[in-house]
Amino acid sequence: MGSRKSTEKTAEEQRRQRDRIGANVSQAEYERAHREYLKQVQLSHDGQKFRTRWDLHVFQAAEHPGNKSSLGFSLRREYHRHSLYFPVAVSGNAEDITIDHASLRFLLEGDHRRPRDLEALIYLRTPVSRRLLLRREIPQGEPTDSRWMELDSTEATSSWLEDGLENHGLELEFLHDGRPTRREVSHATLNVFTTSEPGSGRRKRSTPEELMPLHKGRRSRCKGDNNKKCCRHELTVMFKDLKGFEFIVYPKGFDAGYCKGRCPPRYNPAHHHALLQSLLWKEDRKRVPKPCCAPSKLDQLMIVYFDENQSTQLKVSYWKNIQVLECACS
The missing domain is CATH 2.10.90.10 (Cystine-knot cytokines)
Known part of the structure; x- marks a missing residue:
């Protein structure tokens, strides 16, 4: 009996993992669901003594001074990287606003080559260098299909809005089998979730559970x-x-x-x-x-x-x- 339950549990976990890999949620659907979520959270806290507000701020990739194109490839040392600049700005008193989470979403165009291990790397750009923020494996579905991807960009966004670091954008790079490769992306969007408490002063950065x-x-x-x-x-x-x-x-x-x-x-x-x-x-x-x-x-x-x-x-x-x-x- 125990073995049967274990097998059923494993099958359920595998099914959910397949659902996650096979999911292809557009930016519009992502915004709709998360705005509904934040609306319900806000309603559940209305009437509290201290007025807390939860918001989703959406920024599209834009041109940046000194860049030929924010969505173009730069070819340096045989590395293919996307230069992405987002005009991140949040209204209100900066001391009252905390970054809860930020995610970079983009549409990864299909690849007609045989499926191989794929990794995505995000770099934080500075005037003189770049720093690796995230390296993540991307599960391969059907290689010819375009898919929406999401990568955590909380550290970069917080450095711009909370730490005062000048915003020079991000760089996105892909590796196939550990080697740089060119992959086309479109509709790059930065989604920033914030919590604001007017008059409270900035508190320690929130986590989603808060x-x-x-x-x-x-x-x-x-x-x-x-x-x-x-x-x-x-x-x-x-x-x-x-x-x-x-x-x-x-x-x-x-x-x-x-x-x-x-x-x-x-x-x-x-x-x-x-x-x-x-x-x-x-x-x-x-x-x-x-x-x-x-x-x-x-x-x-x-x-x-x-x-x-x-x-x-x-x-x-x-x-x-x-x-x-x-x-x-x-």
Whole structure:
């Protein structure tokens, strides 16, 4: 029975991986789904004391002074690279805005040659040099088909908007079997997700999981010496690190949280029965077990994910009871 379940689980993971590789979501569909996602997140936080705003800023590749063309190839040392410049600018007080995530999306044109290992490299351009930011393998589907690709560009965008580095754009390079090769791209777009809190001053850079802030219940948050007793601990989960979760597009990760700690008598009981059980355990430890630290309040997480029936579509929905908000002894 165990072997059968394991086989079924492996088959499901492989199916989801194929769905991810076969997905071909356009920039227009990407924008539509993520704007719907951000709208729902915004609505769920309306009425809070501090007005937080979540936005998606979209920038198209444009001409850059000194460049012949932002989408042309430069041929240096037999390297074929795309020079991409995006006029990144976000309105508002820079101290109140934090970059949550940025992604470079482009349409990779089909290649009629036999399929081989393909890698994409992103460089941050400076006036005198360039620095490698990302090197990622690209799964090969049908080599003759054009496909939309997405590469993480958070580091580059943050360096321009948060660190004050002058924006000289990016360079995109492709390798076949470890050797530079020419691949055509079009519709290069930089998608930047931001969080702004007017009057708050810039905080530490957000992670995608912070789009769903956690309610801190009484005696729930771990701090100081209290973390030895039952309380909520942080647990950051990145979907890219979990097999079978490749179908989730956004958020990239979140704070799932977990409960851990001692449950002394009368300490933070989840309900009257838990209080009674803790007192009975104190009187006679053989009569009943000691209450355990467990989630007392869970929350949902909104996600953007690939439509398993339509490879060009994205869906937005809630994942119920996935985040631990509060812990108690039960």
